[in-house]
Amino acid sequence: MRRSVILATVAVLASAGSTVYVAATASAAAACAPAWSASSVYVKDNVASRDGKNFTAKWWTQGEDPLLKSGQWDVWINNGACGGTTNPTNPTSSPTASPTTSPTASPSPTTSPTTPIPVGGLPKHALIGYLHSSFANGSGYLKMADVPAEWDIINLAFGEPTSATSGDIRFSLCPATECPGVETEAQFIAAIKAKRTAGKKVLLSIGGANGQVQLTTTAARDRFVSSVSAIIDRYGLDGVDIDFEGHSLSLNTGDTDFKNPTTPVIVNLISAIRSLKARYGAGFVLTMAPETFFVQLGYQYYGSGPWGGQDPRAGSYLPVIHALRNDITVLHVQDYNSGSIMGLDNQYHSMGGADFHIAMTDMLLAGFPVAGNTANVFPALREDQIAFGAPSSVSAGNGYVAPAGVQQAVNCLVKGSNCGSYAPRSGTNPNFRGLMTWSINWDRFYSWEFKNSHEPFLNALG
16 A cells, blocks of 8 residues: 655655656656666666656566556556656665654553454455545545445554564554644544444554565564554554555565465564454454565465575465464455466466456465465465455556446356356355455545445445
8 A cells, every 4th residue: 555745736646556646747847766777676666767757666677668668567657757856766675664744652552451342243245445544645634534434444544663673663643734634633533433333443554555564573573562552552443454565574585385484574473463363352353455466476486486586575475364364354455556467277367357356366265376386275265354455546556447347356256257258266255255445535536436336236245
């Protein structure tokens, strides 16, 4: 997921995986990033300039000219004209978060009572969305009290660390200087309580595109648990959403068995989530929003594995999902801002239509061998644990699919009907959980197309 700050003269396209700035006038052009180099390695969210334009990488790339590879399905996003002072971005590393304000320190969990999390289920088919609570962008601020009742899970974006390896997660409301109309903290907390009383789930989403979280030590793990608990208690939340992106999760060399991980950032995250679940009990809600690179790509590649020591992040969510499969409430992979991914039919599938949603989701409902090893199979999750993520609008992310296409995918997965050329290996899945979107704010900006189309559709599935 992505957060970004809006500028008065810039049109902003905010998405879960990347933000595209399109200058409204020549004078509003962003500073040019370092010039693209054919020999440099670029990873997701790195920015390079070429012939007076900035380009953002969607995934790992080397030697692919942005001028030639910035189409809808290509590796580069064309951010438009740039000019002025060069931004000294290092092309071999991902950008780190730079919060718009210094977050307010949360109280110690030893001085706050543990939030009583009510035991209660979700509707059979749920509508899940992210609410921009801590930052501003072009979609506008939306008060918690004004979030429509159709949203069953509301993920607060975002809790971010004080540094990538600190484990110290902070969350605060967007300041009024950036978010006109923002509610007070007391109003926000009261609105969360009202949502929970109405049966909705409100979670802290941790990470996002700018919030790199690397629990490299047990001290960072313990600080993660204490700081996240403090936020849950302060705001009265139901649980957490893990939205680790960028370089948060990566597998060390030699860590090749997803069932028995050894990499500290993986092991410590699993331990931290288990500690939170133990603290809050059976009512603790846990969702995850990984990108396809970290999950479905594991069908072909796992870590640096057998493919020449390249990107060690490939499939790196799999050990976390597997270890916590009995604790996960909903896994909703981001089916957007993605490259082409091979499905269980051994064909590559590209985002932007029903086919991609069907093929990617079927992998989780059917299970799949990891890195081509048929002796090392990632087992299927339960139907009720699986949803998929789709952009709410054309401005919310690459890979937008109109409501008819999204519903075609759901009907295929649930009923086995109108599947097109892809035959799901998982068969029919009547308990498929539902749909996630980035974001509630962008949906409001586009007159609630996502909510108005999909909430009644999900209810009618039976």
